Amino acid sequence: MDSLNVSPYGVQAIQVLTVLLGAPLVSGVIAQVEGRLQGRRGPRILQPYYDIAKYFSKETLVSNDSSWVFLVGPIVAFSCYLTVPLLIPVLTTFPLPLGFSGDILGGGFILALAGFSVALSGAESGAPYAQLGSSRAMTFGALIEPTILFVIFAVALITHTDLPYALSATIRSSTSQMVRPSHVFAAAAFFLVVLVDTGRIPVETHSGTLEFGMIDEARTLEHSGPALGLLKWGSTMKQLILYTILINVFLAPWGLASTGKWSSVLLAVTALLGKAMLLGMVFAFIDNLFSKLRLFKITEFIASAFLLAVLSVLVFYVGGG
């Protein structure tokens, strides 16, 4: 019945809200699973919410050497993270109205803008470790860009369009699409990209503050108070966004709402968060299997991801695969 339908704009708002509110939950689940795998009890699942609330109640300390950029950075990043869920298939199989305002490249740009503003504000603070983290993050971000581009090329070659919705529809259409080599290797490459971008082993340790190895974590060392809360929230949202792209575009684009009914939308929300938690558990598992790579070996890792992405494009050209 019509009253049970959510308007498309409503669905889009729910998309943003899901990412906004569900991201810390996913983060909490991952931390708990990591703890359990290491034989501890692990922090409680809702801990990230408490942490963010705590940050918002603290005062902000700003160093004398920094300027307005330092304060604006976290806000810019957060608003970018709020924008990207509008463009990607979070809950639905059909494209939503605002979803046409940007394709997958646009989403990539906005995510890059977010990372850039955080790095800029970190570097701007003048503190050595924050600058260290910012420069490392920018370097590795630049190195991973070709991989992301080739993944996007592979997607575009398969579906003749840039919209992420189209790829997930194509993947759902038949088994042969799931096992075609371009798709498999593009998915594997994107998996590695997510690993690098969310700062997990073997690129960076998520827990602890070992300065020699910190990349993403170090950028936020100088922030405090609500800005830090926004940054922490933003990083969990980034994680969920990347997981969403990986799941709903490449790996398992099922359980999405195909109509606008309330029931299917709610089902889609649950499915998304469930799948994200499963994926997070996989990453936690990888955390425990491998050790962190030394910094100069991260380029090898990135080269492997690049290799997978290039192979997925090449095999498309050669065999139509």
Add this chain to the structure above:
Amino acid sequence: MAPSTYDGVAAVLALLVLLTEFAMLRAPLLRSQVRLYAFQSFVVTGLATYVAASKHIDELYALASLSLVLKVVIVPSLIVRLLRDADTDLAGSSVLGVASSILIALVVAAFGFFAVGSLHVSSSSLPTSSLAISCAIVLVAFVLIILRSDVVSQAIGFFSLENGVSVASLVVATRLPLIVDIAFLFDLLVAVVVFGVIMRVHHARNATLSTSDFDRLRG
């Protein structure tokens, strides 16, 4: 349009063989290179079994089991025994860093892809991309041999080149008479034995497995 499921799975398996080849460029320890070779041979055997099962070619089962025994069990154990006797485990340092080697190998592999792709080979057993992939495997094996400077890495590069040629034969010569395939396999075994003998001679003479001072004979 997308290739069929069979074609897709077969191409993924062939690409996995190619990926293992790239992984050998990175492996720092000789023992891990041997393990990678065993894994690669296993994937090739898996591909042969998949083709045999899907296309109902019974001879390929025999070939697959024979190559499983030979290339996954016997050859790696022979090399591991040599490594144990020689008591070295590190690969000789490669001429270039890992990332540069991967990039060079990628360019070479792309060249192989397009060179073979222009031939318009069509096969009833495996998709055309598999032939291009096998050519890329052969070329990347060459890169591995050129960039590495110890006898075991070079020998493993040669064996993995044979794996690439096996994939090619699965694509275009699926129904090659079984006796010929068996002759090829036993020839490979003999070659492995001789490689082992000469590696031992080298090690006995020079107390090292490295080829970096192989410059005595010049001009």
Add this chain to the structure above:
Amino acid sequence: MSSLVLVLVCLPFATALVTWMTPVRFSQYLTIAVAMVTFALTLVLLPRVSHSVVTTGSVFRVDALSQVFLLAVSFLYATTALFVKGYLALGDGASARRYGRRFYAGLNLFCWTLITVPLVNGLALLWVALEITTVISALLVALDDTEGAAEAAWKYVLLASLGLGIALFATIMMYYAGTGVHGASYSLSYSTLLSGAARYDPGVIHFSFVLAVLGYGTKMGLFPVHTWLPDAHSEAPTPVSALLSGALLAVSFYAILRFFQIAVLSVGPTFPRDVLLVFGVATLLLAALYLLSQRDMKRLLAYSSVEHMGILAVGMSFGAPIAVVGVLLQVLAHAAAKGTAFFGVGSVVRKFGTKDMAKIRGGVGALPWSGPMLVLAVLALSAMPPFGIFRSEFDIVYGGLLEPRDVIVAIFVVLVILAFFGLSWFTTETMLSPDPSGTQISGGAVLVAKGEVSNWIVSAMVIGLVALLILGVHPPTPLVHLLDHAAFELRGKP
């Protein structure tokens, strides 16, 4: 006749098994006897294959083209067996133990594989046979327990195996080309391939032929995959070097010729000839340049082998029948000449105790028989009349001028003359220089007593030179018929 082929195949193999178990003295004479018998058997086979094909089951097949290479191999087998008797008797105790049964078994086994290559029927078996020659010869190269030998053996086995890997790829592509005509499953026998070649896909044949030239060319010593050759041929024991240079390079060329035969039927003569021309000229150029700067005697002869392989490739690229006859005659004459040259070098090395040309002076004086014969052999290699190589290179040049390929012929002649300079430098410096013991200045040369090293070596060299003379002055008529028929087979008629 077909049982004769079977005997030819089994005899050296059986000899290898026997020599593994019997004492060395007996093995030496046994090897000589068996080698002579083998050569005699190939001569018996000759008139039969000049006009027809002899097959034994589906495994062995002898036609005129195979017979030419069979002759070269068996002749070298016989003379090397004689040479070995003399050469190894002179070593000290340690080398005698090393050169014991293993060496004789290995030598016989190696010659068995060399004989098998022209006899097998089909590209697949051809590949298998050449792979076995590689592994056995690699073991023989490594026999001398020196660092140079270990390095040379590793380079050889790696590069030759890589080349054969590419050749396997070429064989598989050739198989694929045939599946369109013969169905999905067929044997790669020559008669099958030659009958269907006209209908094969030209693109695939182009690819397969280039791969075959690259792959088998590695074993033949073509540029740019010749780099193992000077090392392996100079570090191996001298009898093994003779076999490598004279016989193994020739049978690798035979493999290329088989692919050539099929390719000419399939895509016409232009493409295969052009490919061979490019590789041949590059090889010839490289060898001629390197010949001018050698210090090691055996390395010098190895580069001369590279030069002759280049000549063979260039000769095949001239299409005229007389050029092809010249190429096949050159295979025979080169085997005889290179063998004799290596025997002479072996004699010199035994006398002077070194391979370094700077230390050897007055060879002709020190070795009254093998010295002058070595000079003659080296001059024969540089195509001096009345020896066989002069006749064969003359035929090649004549064929080239008939084409007309004047520019290539000019380049060819210039490069051959360059090679002659290199070889003659060696000859004059070491052999024809005055005897240093008579003068006050020895200049670092080794002083030795006069006298022949071994009569066995002398006899082997005499046989080689006589064969060269026969080939040069008046090749016997059955041989001429054989060469004509082989050239006819290569011209692209099934």
